[in-house]
Amino acid sequence: MKKKIISFTAAAAYAVIAIASSIMISESPQFDVVANYAAMSFGALGEAVDVAVNDGGSYVVYSPSRAERFSFGGDVQLIFDTAPFIAAGLDTDNLEANNIIAEDGYIILTSEGVAGVAGVASKGSAFETMEAIIRNNRRHILYHMDHDLFELHLGGHTFRWARDIRDNTRGMTFVLNPEPFVTAGLDPDALEGWTLANIALDHGRGETVPRLLRNYSFAAK
16 A cells, blocks of 8 residues: 655644744634644654555555554545454454445545545645645544544544644544444454543533544653
């Protein structure tokens, strides 16, 4: 899938300067923080992990274990190696959700609501592409005030990244609604590397729901 590793150096430097220079958050944190810091913080994340252009022209963010991926471009997707899920009881033939498929050793979850940006590899950098996705999908992107992170909501599933990845142990998190996977045989407690937890929706202040979490920390030790 991977063609080449790309650099976020300029974007990350800009992100560090901008975040460090911020003094206060207004009374409308959802508007201000997403508008001012979501893309820049994503640029900083891109310096901590591998980012590549895949064969379809989209960009792919790899988790440190490379078992999970966030793909953005023409489609916005979460991609997972099937092996840990199958080892935890998942029968991929029984996955019935329309936006989840299993093929060639991967589980691919494609967002039905988040608009992608077509032709990205030839039109702009990964940073510019993510800027466009954030700009075009504001209603799907929330700022979690309690944990100081951004959430791109893909139906019942979420991709999270910290506003400051060097000062937040929740640096990058893949969040899955366990229901379609449990229905297909998954034992959440047996899924290696993942944690089943109750999380609050709506900026961390809303309804509490069960979710599978796969978190990576890049915080300075």
